Amino acid sequence: MHDTFFFAVKATVVLIVFYNHFTVNAFVPTTTSSTSPSRSQGPDVCTSPLFAGMGMGMGATSSKKKKGKKKNKSKGRGLSSSSKKSTPFDVNASIIRLEKKYDELQLSAAKDLKKEEEEAESYSSWSSGEIEMITTEYVIAARDASKKGSIPDWVPICQLCLKRQETDFHEGASDEIVQTAISVYCRELSFLAAEGSRVFSTIARNEIQYSVESIDSFHKFVYDEVIEGKANKSPDQAMTKAEARKTLGLSENADEITKSDIRKAYRNLSFELHPDRFEGTPEECEEATNQFGRVNLAYDTLSSGVREEGKSWYESLGGKERTGFVGPVNLLPLGAAQETMSRHKAEAALCGLDPTMVQSFVARHLRSS
Secondary structure (H helix, E strand, C coil): CHHHHHHHHHHHHHHHHHHHHHHHHHHCCCCCCCCCHHHHHHHHHHHHHHHHCCCCCHHHHHHHHHHHHHHHHHHHHHHHHHHHCCCCCCHHHHHHHHHHHHHHHHHHHHHHHHHHHHHHHHCCCCCCCCCCEEEEEEEEEEEECCCCCCCCCCEEEEEEEEEEEHHHCCCCCCCHHHHHHHHHCHHHHHHHHHHHCHHHHHCCHHHEEEEEEEHHHHHHHHHHHHHCCCCCCCHHHCCCHHHHHHHCCCCCCHHHCCHHHHHHHHHHHHHHHCCCCCCCCHHHHHHHHHHHHHHHHHHHHHHCCCCCCCCCHHHHCCHHHCCCCECCCCCCCHHHHHHHHHHCCCEEEEEECCHHHHHHHHHHHHHHC
8 A cells, every 4th residue: 555655655756847848948039059959949940930920921011022023123224225326317327117018118118009900990989988098209309508518419318218198199399298208307308318319428417408209200301312312202303402502603601601692593493494484395395393492392492401591401300391390398397297297107118229320410410510
């Protein structure tokens, strides 16, 4: 009995001691010790990862703030660099883009025309609800407007392709959008002029004036007369200017001939050779009639390209028939011109002319000056 009693008492005491020991260690802050790894593991596992596992996100918030600061700094640096540096205008790259766009506008115009023809054949009373667009081509010429006047007369330098609404189109080159497009591309125009002839590179850009006319007018009154050396007529109706001067009995030097000289010679010969006035044998009358026709042809030939008062040689080409020539063009401020093109939904492109042709006009003007 006594042995059993003492055994129970000892067991109870041991239980009480162990109970008190673990109860105290559970609530007292732990001090790290190399001899008690179990005590250090308990607080490490229970305290350190506790808040991270509760979804409070404290670590993530701090990392986001750091990233945000970096982004703001980099963004600030970008703004400051863009505000300090501005990209210079690259006229050469602009010319390349415009030449490519020229081909695109021509291709688009051809497709639109083909589509209209197909739809017109399908429907007898065809009409589209969309705004009709028109694509036209022009030739632009330039000259020196300074007091020195190294190139005082017009020199063709490039072609302009313009696409705009049908309501903005006017016959010839007098409509607003044509002159607005020239204002938009005045930098490219001076570059193309210098590409055609280096003499334009010696002229200040604000001293260069521009003129414009339809490409049909240019070919009919300028190209065929000056470059080809003949009008677009049948062989029996064609006459060179040298032959015309000889027929009217004028000086061989074209620069010495005025419009009044041509008119005076024409009136005298036409009065003398007119079939209603000429008297002679039938053979002589027939010869006078033929000569009278050549006098008229000579007058028409020389009336084109002879300087009139207030007009240059280039402007006088074609005589009274050439009504589509407009120059000099009044240039608009660049910003206003760009806004007008955008508001009218107009597109334009440029391409240079053959430098050989450009230089031939420059050489003629330099000789005559």
